[in-house]
Amino acid sequence: MKKFTGDIVIGLEIHCETDTKTKLFCSCQKAKKDDLPNSRCCPICLGHPGSKPVLNKKAVEFALKLCLALNCEISPELIFSRKSYFYPDMSKNYQISQYEIPLGKGGSLKLRNGKEIGIIRVHMEEDPASLIHPAGLKESQYVLVDYNRSGNPLVEIVTEPDLASPEEARDFMKQLITVLNYLEIFDINAGIIKADANISIKESEYTRIEIKNITGFKEIERALVYEVNRQKDEIKHGKMIHAETRAWDSEKGITFSLRKKETEEDYGYIIDTDLTIVDITDKWIKEIKKEMPELAQDKVKKFVQKHKIKKEDAEILAAEKELAEMFEKVAAEINPILAAKWLRRELVRVLNYNKKELHEVEIDEKHIIDLLKLVENKRITDNVASKILEKLIEKPFDIKEYVKKEKLEAVSDISELEKYCKEAIKENPKAIEDYKKGEKKALNFIVGSVMKKTKGKATPREVNEIVLRMIKD
């Protein structure tokens, strides 16, 4: 075992559902959100006697893509094993998983701060059914079983205990989701991504606590922050930390003990001989490599070299697949530096303000191109453009028509601008006096007054120049 030295040591086991049409070992369509419970199942995913699994090749290809993206060494053979344990969500009381030889091992993934996190293994397995506790996880007297999920394809990603804080754990999840997104093997809207976290702190001499079933990357940080504080608190009050498995209650924002961990569980793995060993040939991997899309790091390189934008901007744009793709489309029509500035600053700002992700809003690159063309040609000011963007996020509309209708075109007619400036100077003699006395800030007041008169349709720099010229005259 590694000798730990850090304050906090975290390793993650992440389960991610891959976005295939059908389940891993039968031809059942995967259930959609509104499907009735137990309406997407067959004798195979219900584990009926005599039924046999047949492997979904697409699911293997998706898992291989992930292994390649995470720089894993890929096993030449795909072997499935039975992981035996009794649980009511298990249709066969064993789960078809992988054991001795995972599909991929020894990979890595980089965090935003540049730190590389080791990946021990990536393997494939089937999802169990979902259990519904009608009166809450701890309180329910009975559970209901929904087999719609039973047999869905999962990839499990196991990291080295390289993560040093809840923030790093969150960022790892975020980076992983970015990779999954780029690979188009994960449905961000409907797919499930869950993590079990192993966490230990220096104060407890690194006694390992496992927290099960944390859903999503925001939750992982919350759960781990809670757990670190809980452990420190226990120790402060003179209590011992014992190895145990805990669950995360997202609603209450707490973890609670499920069971003490005295020994490792014994799952009695054997090879599942209902499935044959699948050869992962070099030829197959080559074909998959050909299909591999550009990943975030490829995009960053391309953006810097081709579009000459700053690396920092490129990294922010590439971190999200949708944003990166939008940038590429916009940069084909608009000056890339202007496009980068608007997408990474204004668009991200407006999205954050509305607590939305790009894939959740309706606007597409055409709206952005329309908007930025007006900016590029100085037909509208930055100020006006920002306000339009805020409105666009709520619901898209025809920008040109809107600008015309609302008379938002920038005042570019010099004589008209001069008229507003003259008025402003006339109305604020005190400010002019102050300026002449050397109070440079007084000029801003005049400019602001002109901007007000034009309803923001003038560019401050231009107004500034005109006012200065007029004062000198």
Place this chain on the structure above:
Amino acid sequence: MESINDFIKNVKNDEIDIVEHTYKLIEECKEINKEYNYFNTISEELALSQAKEIKKQLKNNDKNIKNKKLLGVAISVKDNICVKDVETTAGSKILQGYKPLFDAHVMQKVKEEGGIIIGKTSQDEFGFGGFSVNVGVGFKVPKNPFDEERSCGGSSGGAAGLSQKLSNHIALGESTGGSIVEPASFCGVFGLCPTYGRVSRYGLIDFANSLDKIGSIGKNIEDVALLMDVISGYDKNDSTSLNVKAENYESYVKKPIKGMKIGIIKEAFGSGVEREIEKNVYNGIEDLEEEGAKAEEISLELPIKYGIATYYMIATSEASTNLAKFCGMRYGAVEKLEGSFNEYFTRVRSSNFGDEAKRRIILGTFARMTGYREAFYLKAMKVRTLMINEYKKAFRKFDALVSPTASILPPKFEDIEKLTPLQHYMIDVMTVSPNVAGLPHLNVPVGFEKNLPIGMLLIADHLQEGKLIQLGSAIEKGK
């Protein structure tokens, strides 16, 4: 006696009223069952509706009807093979009342070819035994057709006994470690267990997935070949099904055997084998030689020495995971809903599994545990590979290998009771090894002693079922 092919001709030519025939046959089955317990379920309703459908199609001069290979032939089905809407228990109380939602692949094939399903035959619970005495809680033990105080062998006991008793009938059996040839030997009929993967296992209730094979049992070699013709072939629903072209097994019946080479397994004769059995098997070998085959001794050490240990290690490991699904949820036996899930399923399994099923679950679970996996389960997998290699080497020289099918005559039930579990397991010594190696093998009846049948075991290389049929029919001809 008329052959099954003559019978089919008569059905096609409307010389037999198939509905009336089936009705009488079902009545006969009921009579036989009262005495011998060969059925867990007689599927009277299904059989008669199939017969009526055939009659209708014949009347309408349906074009396809005349091409059906099994038209009107009664087919019995070992109870671990799923038949849609017909109670399928694998001989276990834990599945009592269970009616599958789908037909096993072999059942689809049999139905397509006009075979009439007459019922589900009795067996050791989940196939766990060699005498059909390890039946599930509340099930009846089938009896030997030649002596009711003796065993008809197992685990496809009902299938073999019925094949001896009922004419114009072929049985679907299943073998994991010898469960087709051994009961066939005890009941004096032919039993063919094909190459692993030759027949789809889809719809077969698993005992040990890497060993289970569905095969056929019949009074005549041509019956066995006919049913094999129907059920063999690739099935996309079974990942282990072999994607190789189907063969016309019937064409091997009565095909001359001149020049074929037979290897007599040296270790399978001598100590531990009853004298009369040896004598009769050697008579069978002489029959083959008279027909022009050449026989010669060969030593095969591994299969006889390590077969039993290897087999029980792999079979129980796999079985213990296969039986986990039976927990009183979704289907099969239920108990009062009380206590936690663990308490509930423990109660269901305690009261609905028989002793041998429990023994094998315990053995298999033990062999899979951390620390023992490497010593037992994984070691057994390696020995299996070595055994296959040794057989393969022999088949470079021989077309088939021969031994007795069983080392004893069908034993009396009172003597079986005295056996320890290990002695019980040792009965399979001749048959487990070809099963472990996935090789096709055939029981050929070669004679009687004390009015009890004796069988010879023929083993061929993978996918060489045809050679077995060829040799089997040469001995049949010699009778």
